Amino acid sequence: MTTIDELADRRCQPLRGAGHLLDEAAVASRLAALPGWELVEDGLAIRKTFRFPDYHRTMAYVNALAYVAHAEDHHPDLGVHYDRAVVRFSTHDVGGLSENDFTCAAKAELLAGQSR
Numbered sequence: 001m002t003t004i005d006e007l008a009d010r011r012c013q014p015l016r017g018a019g020h021l022l023d024e025a026a027v028a029s030r031l032a033a034l035p036g037w038e039l040v041e042d043g044l045a046i047r048k049t050f051r052f053p054d055y056h057r058t059m060a061y062v063n064a065l066a067y068v069a070h071a072e073d074h075h076p077d078l079g080v081h082y083d084r085a086v087v088r089f090s091t092h093d094v095g096g097l098s099e100n101d102f103t104c105a106a107k108a109e110l111l112a113g114q115s116r
């Protein structure tokens, strides 16, 4: 079984090409470690909506996540709203889901501090 800590302890790697796509079983085992994350777009991406009490806290989270994304050189698509942030990961250089998406989703999850 994959745990969220195992995922979050990894560092993103530069990946390019469809050879880095994760297969269905690999996606399923990683997704099971990420509470509230769902597979979207026919399995090409994962997504979660994080809810916050107000705009200030939403922005604090989004900015912290941007810092992590910069450090990992792997970037989420973000929907930013008053009381929530919609975080979507997919690896455009690979054309779908790679290890990097789950590494960063786990970091995004622990950063929100809502899963422990």
Ligand SMILES: C[C@H](O)[C@H](O)[C@H]1CNC2=NC(N)=NC(=O)C2=N1
Pocket (backbone or CB within 6 Å): 014, 015, 073, 074, 075, 076, 089, 090, 091, 092, 093, 094
């Ligand atoms: C060179 C650099 O590693 C790549 O351009 C990275 C940057 N961030 C990225 N972010 C995401 N989400 N997918 C990518 O394929 C990707 N590629």
